[in-house]
Amino acid sequence: MDRRLLNEKLDALPRLPLSEYPTPLELLPRLSAELGRQVWIKRDDQIGPGLGGNKTRKLEYLLADAQQRGERKIATFGGLQSNHARLTAAAANRLGIQTHLFYFERCPTRLCGNLILNRALGARMHFFPLGGGGGMSLEASIRLVHWLAWLRLGPHYFIPVGGHNVRGCLGYVRAALEIDEQARSIGIQDAHLVLAAGSGGTLAGLMAGLALIESPLRLVGIDVGKLWKGFPASIAGLAGDICTFLGETHTFSPEQVPLVEKRYVGQGYGQPSPEGLGALGCLASLEGILLDPVYTSKAFAGLLDLSRNNKLGRGEPLIFLHTGGLPALFAFEERQLGQC
Numbered sequence: 001m002d003r004r005l006l007n008e009k010l011d012a013l014p015r016l017p018l019s020e021y022p023t024p025l026e027l028l029p030r031l032s033a034e035l036g037r038q039v040w041i042k043r044d045d046q047i048g049p050g051l052g053g054n055k056t057r058k059l060e061y062l063l064a065d066a067q068q069r070g071e072r073k074i075a076t077f078g079g080l081q082s083n084h085a086r087l088t089a090a091a092a093n094r095l096g097i098q099t100h101l102f103y104f105e106r107c108p109t110r111l112c113g114n115l116i117l118n119r120a121l122g123a124r125m126h127f128f129p130l131g132g133g134g135g136m137s138l139e140a141s142i143r144l145v146h147w148l149a150w151l152r153l154g155p156h157y158f159i160p161v162g163g164h165n166v167r168g169c170l171g172y173v174r175a176a177l178e179i180d181e182q183a184r185s186i187g188i189q190d191a192h193l194v195l196a197a198g199s200g201g202t203l204a205g206l207m208a209g210l211a212l213i214e215s216p217l218r219l220v221g222i223d224v225g226k227l228w229k230g231f232p233a234s235i236a237g238l239a240g241d242i243c244t245f246l247g248e249t250h251t252f253s254p255e256q257v258p259l260v261e262k263r264y265v266g267q268g269y270g271q272p273s274p275e276g277l278g279a280l281g282c283l284a285s286l287e288g289i290l291l292d293p294v295y296t297s298k299a300f301a302g303l304l305d306l307s308r309n310n311k312l313g314r315g316e317p318l319i320f321l322h323t324g325g326l327p328a329l330f331a332f333e334e335r336q337l338g339q340c
């Protein structure tokens with residue numbers, strides 16, 4: 001699809017601007033010297049209200065839809081350190097909409113990180129200690145929480161975990177156009193674009209967007225959670241649905257989803273991994289940029305390991321998508337950080 005046509009289609013849909021775009025694409029000179037190839041960072045950690053992050057782009061479409069429908073309550077869910085939950089509360093406050101956040105763990109005795117920010121933002125938090133969604137498909141857990149939210153709240157606007165639906169992921173179709181444009185303007189259009197995959201919506205939106213414009217950028221999603229049964233199939237299905245919604249048919253098989261599953265998760269979702277903390281220390285000490293312990297540090301550990309083991313092409317440039325999440329840094333004990 002022609003880039004201009006895709007832009008027009010996206011512009012024709014209701015969107016609530018929550019930030020300035022494009023976000024910066026910055027060269028990391030010291031890390032590039034260390035890895036022997038150009039490494040760039042795309043700063044989606046710098047967007048949005050309430051300390052921001054990648055979910056800003058999805059919420060622009062979701063909240064515009066909620067506003068158009070005249071909704072007064074929004075419900076969503078996630079892990080205890082969900083950035084999506086915190087950002088939803090912050091962005092919904094701008095519209096005077098009350099946010100309800102559902103968690104499937106016990107309410108911690110001491111709130112920290114994102115949970116404190118939710119409190120400050122006035123979000124209502126509901127704790128159901130049923131355990132994480134481990135072993136369920138993403139779609140099944142979304143249906144289950146939607147049903148629970150109905151029982152608890154009655155009519156409301158429901159946002160799936162991570163903003164994982166076609167409308168939300170349009171934000172990352174838009175980002176695909178933006179990144180492709182930036183990469184072409186600096187001559188790195190053949191780069192590998194590495195990012196964290198939690199609910200997989202950011203990856204699905206980028207897959208759809210890059211496929212629609214036939215971009216040569218190559219995606220590498222790093223699974224940070226081992227959370228969902230049939231995860232690649234659900235990302236493939238969503239990417240296909242996004243393309244159909246935008247007027248072009250693309251079918252993605254689960255095998256075509258560029259996802260490194262399980263390898264960099266460590267003990268599990270929400271638990272910092274030694275490799276992730278090492279990667280966090282590496283980027284912080286070389287470039288003065290912080291990562292979060294739940295998502296971006298694990299994805300960055302994947303980038304470092306795959307690059308050092310010659311698994312990311314033949315020295316083409318790398319772009320790391322920094323998706324934010326820094327409030328979770330304040331939810332963990334001090335641990336030994338590694339160096340490069």
Ligand SMILES: Cc1ncc(COP(=O)(O)O)c(C=O)c1O
Nearest residue numbers: 083162198199200201202323325
């Ligand atoms: C900081 C951060 N990075 C990455 C992700 C993963 O995004 P997605 O759920 O779209 O895969 C999340 C999701 O919550 C996040 O909070």
